Amino acid sequence: MALEDSANLVEYFRSQLEPSLALLKKLVELESYSFDKPGVDGLTGFLADEFSVRGASVEVMEHPVRGNALKATWNDASAEPPVLVLGHLDTVWPPGTLRSRPFKVEEGKAYGPGVFDMKSGILICLLACQAFQERRIDPGKGVIFLFTADEEIGTETGLSRLKLVATSCRAVLCLEPPLPGGKVKTFRKGVGEFRIRVTGVAAHAGADHEKGANAILELSKLVLQLQALTDYQRGVTVNVGKIRGGSAVNVVPADAEAEVDFRVSTVSDGDRLEQRVRGLRASDPRCAVLVEGGLRRPPLERTPAVVELYQKARGVAFSLGLDLGEGGTGGASDGSFTAAWGIPTLDGLGVEGDGAHALHEHILVDDIPRRAALLARLTQTLPPIQTVTLADARKGTT
Numbered sequence: 001m002a003l004e005d006s007a008n009l010v011e012y013f014r015s016q017l018e019p020s021l022a023l024l025k026k027l028v029e030l031e032s033y034s035f036d037k038p039g040v041d042g043l044t045g046f047l048a049d050e051f052s053v054r055g056a057s058v059e060v061m062e063h064p065v066r067g068n069a070l071k072a073t074w075n076d077a078s079a080e081p082p083v084l085v086l087g088h089l090d091t092v093w094p095p096g097t098l099r100s101r102p103f104k105v106e107e108g109k110a111y112g113p114g115v116f117d118m119k120s121g122i123l124i125c126l127l128a129c130q131a132f133q134e135r136r137i138d139p140g141k142g143v144i145f146l147f148t149a150d151e152e153i154g155t156e157t158g159l160s161r162l163k164l165v166a167t168s169c170r171a172v173l174c175l176e177p178p179l180p181g182g183k184v185k186t187f188r189k190g191v192g193e194f195r196i197r198v199t200g201v202a203a204h205a206g207a208d209h210e211k212g213a214n215a216i217l218e219l220s221k222l223v224l225q226l227q228a229l230t231d232y233q234r235g236v237t238v239n240v241g242k243i244r245g246g247s248a249v250n251v252v253p254a255d256a257e258a259e260v261d262f263r264v265s266t267v268s269d270g271d272r273l274e275q276r277v278r279g280l281r282a283s284d285p286r287c288a289v290l291v292e293g294g295l296r297r298p299p300l301e302r303t304p305a306v307v308e309l310y311q312k313a314r315g316v317a318f319s320l321g322l323d324l325g326e327g328g329t330g331g332a333s334d335g336s337f338t339a340a341w342g343i344p345t346l347d348g349l350g351v352e353g354d355g356a357h358a359l360h361e362h363i364l365v366d367d368i369p370r371r372a373a374l375l376a377r378l379t380q381t382l383p384p385i386q387t388v389t390l391a392d393a394r395k396g397t398t
C-alpha cells in the first residue's frame with residue numbers, strides 16, 4: 001500500500017491518545033528496575049501479549065538472573081533486510097518508587113518513574129505496530145522491535161543476541177529519550193572505567209619510615225597524570241571518582257586504589273587513552289601498578305551513514321510538521337554498540353520530555369502522536385542502506 005498521508009497518520013495517533021495514555025500508565029505501573037527480575041519479567045510478559053494482539057510474532061528471550069528480553073517482529077516473512085527498532089525494558093527506579101511518584105498527567109505532561117526513559121518509547125513502538133495492523137501501513141520489510149532487559153546497568157546480558165539480530169538489519173532506530181527540544185542523537189561518547197591498584201611496602205611510620213614504600217603517595221602522583229589526560233577539545237574526559245588506601249595512620253600504606261571514569265568521542269581516542277593508562281608506572285621502583293578495565297561502551301560516531309539516516313528522518317519529520325534537530329551527549333546506550341558494529345544508527349527517537357533518572361521525569365503528551373507517526377513512517381520509508389564496517393564508515397565510503 002502507498003504511503004499514508006502523513007497528516008492523516010498524526011491525526012490517527014491523536015485519535016488514539018486516550019487509550020495510549022491508559023497503556024502508558026500500565027507500562028509505568030509495571031515497575032521494571034534493572035536488578036528486579038520479577039518486575040522486568042512482568043513487563044516483558046505484558047508486552048509480549050500487546051505486540052502479539054497487534055499482529056507481531058513474539059519471542060521472549062529468557063535469562064536466569066536478569067530480566068527476560070523481548071523480540072517482536074512485524075512481517076517476519078519479508079525477504080528484505082529488516083529495520084531494528086531498539087529499546088530497553090528496565091529503569092533505574094527500585095520497586096515501590098511508584099508509591100511516592102505515581103503516574104499522573106498534569107498540564108500536558110505525563111509523570112512517573114521511567115516514563116521518559118523509556119516507557120513512552122516502548123509505547124510508540126506498540127502504536128507503530130498498531131498502525132501497521134489497523135491502518136494497513138506496509139513497511140515493505142520486516143520491522144524488529146528488540147528490548148534489552150538491563151541497559152541501565154551496562155547491558156551485561158543479551159549483547160551477543162543483540163549483535164546477531166542487529167547485524168542483519170539495514171538500520172537501527174533507537175528509542176532513547178531525545179535531547180531538549182526533541183533533538184535526536186547523532187553522536188554519543190564512548191564510556192569506560194579503570195581500576196588502578198598500587199602496591200607498596202608497609203612499614204612502621206615512626207621506627208622504619210624509610211623502609212616503607214608509600215602506595216598512597218604513588219597513587220596521588222598517578223591521579224595527577226590521569227586527570228591531565230582530559231582533553232575537552234577532543235571530547236576526552238578522565239575523572240578519578242573514587243579513591244581509597246592504607247590500613248592505619250601509623251603505617252606506611254602498602255596499598256591504594258582509584259576508580260576512574262573516562263569518556264571519548266572516537267574509538268581511536270579510546271585506544272590511545274587506554275594505551276597511556278596501561279603505560280602508567282610508579283616513580284618508586286618498590287611500588288607496582290596494576291590497571292584493570294577499559295572501554296565498556298564504544299562511542300556512537302557521527303559517520304556519513306549516521307548523517308544520511310538523520311537526513312532521512314529529518315525529511316520524514318518535516319512532512320509531519322516537526323523540525324527535527326540533532327545533537328550529541330556524553331552518555332552511552334545500546335545504540336552505541338550497534339553503531340560500533342557498523343550499522344547506521346539513529347538514537348533519541350523517543351518522546352520529548354525531561355528528567356531522565358531524575359525526580360521530575362516527565363514527557364510531553366502532545367508529542368506522542370508525532371513521535372509515533374515519525375517512527376511508523378521512518379520504518380516505512382527507510383531505503384536499503386549498505387551495512388558497512390566502522391572503518392569504511394570513517395573513511396566516508398558510505
Ligand SMILES: [Zn+2]
Pocket residue numbers: 088117118151176177
Ligand atoms: Zn534509556
